[in-house]
Amino acid sequence: MSVALVIVSHSAQLADGVVELAAQMARNVELRAAGGTDDGRIGTSFDKVNDAVSELRAAGHDVAILSDLGSATMTVESVLDFLDEDELEHVKFSDGPLVEGAVAAAVTAQVGGDLDAVVAAGRARELFS
């Protein structure tokens, strides 16, 4: 089962840009942007994140979610709260720096890393140690 990424940002442009950047090094990885609110303002959308996760799960992927600022993180955590317990084995939050984390996570997924490896790469701790 391949790992897909959902990139959550307050800004639709930022989420799209991070996806564009990460895709360059991870051509076969499914990357979804969930940026901005439903009506295109700055903010995060529970529904956008939830829909991206559901679609990727329906397509058979495990899903790592990355986010930018605090309230995007809270939106992601809320989405996880609403999932069934056994889904939490397949959908995980990778709480790291968005740009470096997304690239590291995407590359890890590209080379066949499992969900835990991708999530750990997304946290990109080694970049800050």
Next chain:
Amino acid sequence: MSDTLSVAWALAWIRGAQAVLAENRETLNDLDRAIGDGDHGENMDRGMKAVVGKLTDEAEDVQGVLKLVASTLMSTVGGAAGPLYGTAFLRAAKAAEGDLDANGVVAVIAGALDGIVARGKATTGEKTMVDAWTPALVAATAAAEGGATPAATLRVAADAAAKGAEDTIPLQASKGRASYLGERSIGHKDPGATSTALILNAAADAAEAA
């Protein structure tokens, strides 16, 4: 005034909260502009209008109303207040069994605080909505133990929340985007604590009219 608070109270509360948040939209934006991104009033107004648009008088019970508030705020607010209030109302809904007596009111407030703490990972003194919900819970607990009616319990909770919001003014923010301002966050009232006080005041008003 009735002994317990029913679904009619919950509907009146949420409609009242929507009205007062709409009235205070600019005030909340101004507070948020000082220490945040300036959209708290707008976000709460949009979220509560969406909630009221979905409320129907056929709602079955208090729990059903609070659940609807939770899911709607979660998906319409957009800012940090969406997941925070969304989780607060969700935990409050879980705590609401049937009509509410004074202990039920305490359980609902405790559920809301619990949700905000779980989601925001904030504690008291960090200049957040926790600084309004915490004194509200303390006051409500004391009132209920002293045999107060549900309405009186909500009134002391609302008053404590309002005071808690005022008391955020001298605090330095250490959570959320306001924390990036460091000492410059001192001297401003926290917008989330302020909206909390407005929401609890609407709950007390609705209970007194019930």
